Amino acid sequence: MKRLLFLILFLLLSAAPAHAADRRTPVVLAVEAVSPSVVNITVVSKSEGARSPFSDPFFDQFFNEFYGQRQRQTQSLGSGVIIDGPQALVLTNAHVVSSGGEISVRLKDGREFKADLVGSDADFDLAVLKLENGSGLPQVAMGDSDGIFIGETVIAIGNPFGYSNTVTTGVVSALNRPMKTDKGAYGSFIQTDAAINPGNSGGPLLNINGELIGINTAIQARAEGIGFAIPINKAKYVVAELLDSGHVSPIWLGLFGQDIDQTAARYFNLKDLKGMLVTEVHPGTPAAEAGVKPGDIVLALDGQRVANKDDYLTRLFSVTKSESISLVILREGERRSLDLRPQVLDKGMALKLVVNRWGFELADRSQGPGAEVTRIVPGSAAAKLGLQQGDIIHQIGNRRLAMGIDLLNAFLRNRMQKTVMMRVQRGRNLYTVKLTL
Numbered sequence: 001m002k003r004l005l006f007l008i009l010f011l012l013l014s015a016a017p018a019h020a021a022d023r024r025t026p027v028v029l030a031v032e033a034v035s036p037s038v039v040n041i042t043v044v045s046k047s048e049g050a051r052s053p054f055s056d057p058f059f060d061q062f063f064n065e066f067y068g069q070r071q072r073q074t075q076s077l078g079s080g081v082i083i084d085g086p087q088a089l090v091l092t093n094a095h096v097v098s099s100g101g102e103i104s105v106r107l108k109d110g111r112e113f114k115a116d117l118v119g120s121d122a123d124f125d126l127a128v129l130k131l132e133n134g135s136g137l138p139q140v141a142m143g144d145s146d147g148i149f150i151g152e153t154v155i156a157i158g159n160p161f162g163y164s165n166t167v168t169t170g171v172v173s174a175l176n177r178p179m180k181t182d183k184g185a186y187g188s189f190i191q192t193d194a195a196i197n198p199g200n201s202g203g204p205l206l207n208i209n210g211e212l213i214g215i216n217t218a219i220q221a222r223a224e225g226i227g228f229a230i231p232i233n234k235a236k237y238v239v240a241e242l243l244d245s246g247h248v249s250p251i252w253l254g255l256f257g258q259d260i261d262q263t264a265a266r267y268f269n270l271k272d273l274k275g276m277l278v279t280e281v282h283p284g285t286p287a288a289e290a291g292v293k294p295g296d297i298v299l300a301l302d303g304q305r306v307a308n309k310d311d312y313l314t315r316l317f318s319v320t321k322s323e324s325i326s327l328v329i330l331r332e333g334e335r336r337s338l339d340l341r342p343q344v345l346d347k348g349m350a351l352k353l354v355v356n357r358w359g360f361e362l363a364d365r366s367q368g369p370g371a372e373v374t375r376i377v378p379g380s381a382a383a384k385l386g387l388q389q390g391d392i393i394h395q396i397g398n399r400r401l402a403m404g405i406d407l408l409n410a411f412l413r414n415r416m417q418k419t420v421m422m423r424v425q426r427g428r429n430l431y432t433v434k435l436t437l
Contacts, residue, residue: 030155030210031167036108036138037082038203040159041092041115041129045101079158079203080105080129081140081212083239088113088134091239092202093217094120094127105131108165119242123317123409124187125217126235127202128242140204143211145190145231148172156194156216156227158203170194170225176304178314179228187318188304189228190214196227205229237320249321250350250408251342254285255292256416259308268297269333275299276309278329286340292329299335300328309416316342317412350408357415358382358435362393362407369402370394370425381437388426395423 024032078096083089090105097103103115113131120127131137149172156168174191192205196216205214214229241248257276265273276298281287298306301315302325319325319342327338355361359380362371373391376383394401396410397420414420420435 026208027153027155027169030206030208031157033210034081034140034155034204034206034212035157035165035167037085037140038108038157038165039080039082039090040106040164041078041080041090041096041202042104042106043078043097043099043101044104045099077159077162077199078201079199079216081202081204081215082137083139083142083212085137085139088131088137089118089243090115090129090131091215091235092127092129093215094122094125096202097127097129098122103129105129106164107137119246121238121242121248124230124234124238124248126215126230126238126242128239140206140212141210142236143207143209143213143232145213145233148175148190148207148213150175153208154190154192154194154213155206155208155210156192156196156200156203156229157206158196158200158216160195160197160199162199166200168195170227173226177228178304178311187234187315188231189217190231192227192229193225194227195225200227234318234320237322240322241320247405249344250405250412251319251321252285252316252345252412253287253292253325253327253340253342254282255287256280257298257309257312258416260297268330270297270330274305274307275330276306276312286325286343290327290338290340292327292338293331295331297330298327299330300326302326313413313416345408345412347408350411353415354407354411357437358420360387365392369400371401371407381435385433385435387424387433390426392425393422394425394430397421 078092080090080092083091097117097120103117104112105115106112113134115129115131118128118130151171154170154172158166160166170193172190173193176188177191178187179189190205200216203216204212205216207213212232214231215235216227216229238248255278257278260270260273260275260277264277278292278294278296278298281292281294298312300306301312304315306312321342321344325340325342327340329336329338351362355377359377359382360373361375363374365372370392373387373389373393376387376389397414399406399410399413401407401410418437422433422435424431424433
């Protein structure tokens with residue numbers, strides 16, 4: 001009888017469900033707290049006019065007259081997170097909203113808002129949106145990305161493939177991963193194995209306390225378990241500039257350099273070819289004030305080894321005007337550590353540098369994109385190429401010149417290159433040309 005009673009009691013206890021509160025792990029609590037502030041972003045772009053199957057203006061005109069003007073519509077999806085409820089501000093990736101068009105934001109509670117683009121920056125792949133008539137909005141708690149540990153648990157929330165508020169978990173796989181994406185995005189990223197799929201872009205990466213430590217931004221399509229997020233401490237600097245001016249100010253240290261070849265390595269008694277040889281230092285710039293001189297070799301930037309001049313530029317693109325930079329240089333066999341504050345490269349300085357290095361002057365056009373060539377320096381690289389006054393430059397490297405800020409970024413990207421590809425309009429013709437320095 002005792003055995004029977006014990007068996008019945010055991011079965012009753014086994015059948016009793018555990019209390020729900022006992023299953024609320026830290027991950028569950030974090031998701032419950034943050035999910036209301038995670039948003040689904042839809043961007044709808046429309047274009048007028050139908051296209052004929054023939055690439056001829058006559059057929060295009062006939063096709064439109066016969067069938068009438070039709071609208072073509074494209075739609076892109078992404079994620080975002082509300083970082084300021086009272087101000088109705090959403091942080092997301094720049095590439096999520098780069099197509100232009102009408103932006104709609106939907107919350108988990110079903111509310112939907114139109115959104116205005118406050119500012120964006122492709123190099124940092126960040127954008128800030130403001131919800132129209134947004135009130136009573138939740139917001140995420142800000143974390144500290146400088147204090148995270150490799151191996152700690154992280155949570156990603158987003159809308160992959162349109163599945164709203166999808167939660168994945170993983171760990172921090174690595175820190176300070178340098179990467180250049182096809183969307184822009186340079187810098188040191190948080191690497192995680194939390195699943196991040198198309199549509200997750202712009203969504204939050206959280207620590208176990210439900211604090212925002214990163215913005216999910218990229219995936220390695222050919223690999224599994226490798227995702228990246230922009231550290232939130234970096235994003236804070238970017239957001240401040242976007243709210244202030246709508247863009248991130250281009251910065252530089254005031255130096256030019258070149259890769260180290262075998263001849264330079266032997267001359268400076270180097271063990272390898274890593275680093276950047278400084279060739280010019282402009283007066284009145286941070287590099288000059290810190291004591292950098294031609295002939296110095298830049299070995300590291302912010303604690304990360306500099307492989308060559310392109311690596312130096314890539315790392316510099318991830319720095320804002322509000323941050324400080326540490327350089328390690330080699331001079332006469334002695335290592336020196338320097339602390340510098342970057343300088344904003346204004347348009348006037350950039351135009352002077354273009355004249356000095358490339359050999360032509362540029363001016364904004366009163367109508368349309370691009371910049372007009374107003375003067376060619378005799379004997380310069382531009383003169384040897386055959387550029388003429390009145391030519392319109394639409395693209396330098398991979399940067400289209402749609403507005404003044406684009407010229408600054410284009411020059412910063414290409415200022416140390418021996419060859420610079422450009423798209424030049426002369427009359428009605430458009431050419432791709434190579435400027436050789």
